[in-house]
Amino acid sequence: MRSLFAVVMLSGVFSLLSALLFVTLDAVDVAFTEAAVGAGISTVLILGTLALTSRYERPSKRSNTIPLLVTFVTGAALFYGTLDMPNLGDPNAPAQTHVAPGYLLQSPHEIDVPNVVTAVLASYRGYDTLGETAVVFTAAVGVLLLLSGLSRRRRRKPKGDT
Amino acid sequence: MTEFTQEFVVGHINYWLFIVLMMTGLYIVVAKGNLVKKIVGLNIFQTAVFMLYISMGKISGGTAPVFPIDMNIDPDVAYSNPLPHVLILTAIVVGVATTSLALALVIRIREEYGTIEEEGVLAADRSIARVEEKEHGEVMGGPV
Numbered sequence: 001m002r003s004l005f006a007v008v009m010l011s012g013v014f015s016l017l018s019a020l021l022f023v024t025l026d027a028v029d030v031a032f033t034e035a036a037v038g039a040g041i042s043t044v045l046i047l048g049t050l051a052l053t054s055r056y057e058r059p060s061k062r063s064n065t066i067p068l069l070v071t072f073v074t075g076a077a078l079f080y081g082t083l084d085m086p087n088l089g090d091p092n093a094p095a096q097t098h099v100a101p102g103y104l105l106q107s108p109h110e111i112d113v114p115n116v117v118t119a120v121l122a123s124y125r126g127y128d129t130l131g132e133t134a135v136v137f138t139a140a141v142g143v144l145l146l147l148s149g150l151s152r153r154r155r156r157k158p159k160g161d162t
Numbered sequence: 163m164t165e166f167t168q169e170f171v172v173g174h175i176n177y178w179l180f181i182v183l184m185m186t187g188l189y190i191v192v193a194k195g196n197l198v199k200k201i202v203g204l205n206i207f208q209t210a211v212f213m214l215y216i217s218m219g220k221i222s223g224g225t226a227p228v229f230p231i232d233m234n235i236d237p238d239v240a241y242s243n244p245l246p247h248v249l250i251l252t253a254i255v256v257g258v259a260t261t262s263l264a265l266a267l268v269i270r271i272r273e274e275y276g277t278i279e280e281e282g283v284l285a286a287d288r289s290i291a292r293v294e295e296k297e298h299g300e301v302m303g304g305p306v
Binding site for chain 2: 025079
């Protein structure tokens with residue numbers, strides 16, 4: 001597909017569909033975030049980039065053999081890795097029996113927030129969330145530094161192909 | 163040796179579908195020359211990893227890990243594992259931060275090179291290197 005606009009729209013649809021999948025997998029908070037951030041903000045950011053760069057992909061003459069080989073080898077290795085995994089929805093899988101029941105049993109008494117995801121995110125693992133905001137802040141500073149003076153530089157050379 | 167019974171296949175098909183999706187993303191990142199397409203491919207890869215983690219937290223017959231508002235918890239209700247959800251919430255937000263940084267880099271590349279195709283950027287780099295070699299080749303040890 002040469003039109004990048006269509007690519008971005010389809011990736012937004014993909015994000016929305018993955019949010020639906022998260023709802024069916026009981027991850028409602030993740031579905032919220034994916035719908036708002038993945039389908040919303042990401043799409044808007046990529047559209048803004050398209051407006052500042054170009055809307056069409058130039059056809060290229062590169063060969064597809066090596067990328068196909070790489071993806072098939074990686075996929076086969078990952079497939080081999082899944083053979084030991086527990087079945088989908090197995091209540092006795094190691095992931096369900098180790099620490100998760102502790103959080104589910106204790107968070108009503110310790111935190112008293114109905115949503116366990118919120119309790120873990122904001123209280124038990126609050127420092128991780130602090131680190132996450134640090135990452136977002138760093139990215140925002142990076143974007144500002146990269147794009148500062150963009151319009152000024154553009155005005156100086158109006159003949160450029162921007 | 164693992165036996166591919168029907169139960170095994172149905173219990174593992176989610177992992178395999180996510181691997182297919184993940185490899186689609188990887189293929190786009192490696193094979194496509196357009197930088198915006200590469201970023202879209204990276205997003206697909208990322209979402210496939212999210213789905214993998216979330217599906218590991220699912221318990222059949224379970225429900226979302228949200229208690230009733232009056233906190234009268236029925237001990238018979240099975241709740242899905244909330245820990246992958248927390249992990250992936252953080253990962254989604256970090257993912258959009260990295261995406262925006264990558265897009266800012268694409269805008270800068272377009273400003274400097276006038277193209278967002280990998281081949282164009284490489285060609286420009288090669289011509290710069292050729293000019294520099296012609297000018298400073300002797301100091302750097304002769305043309306290669």
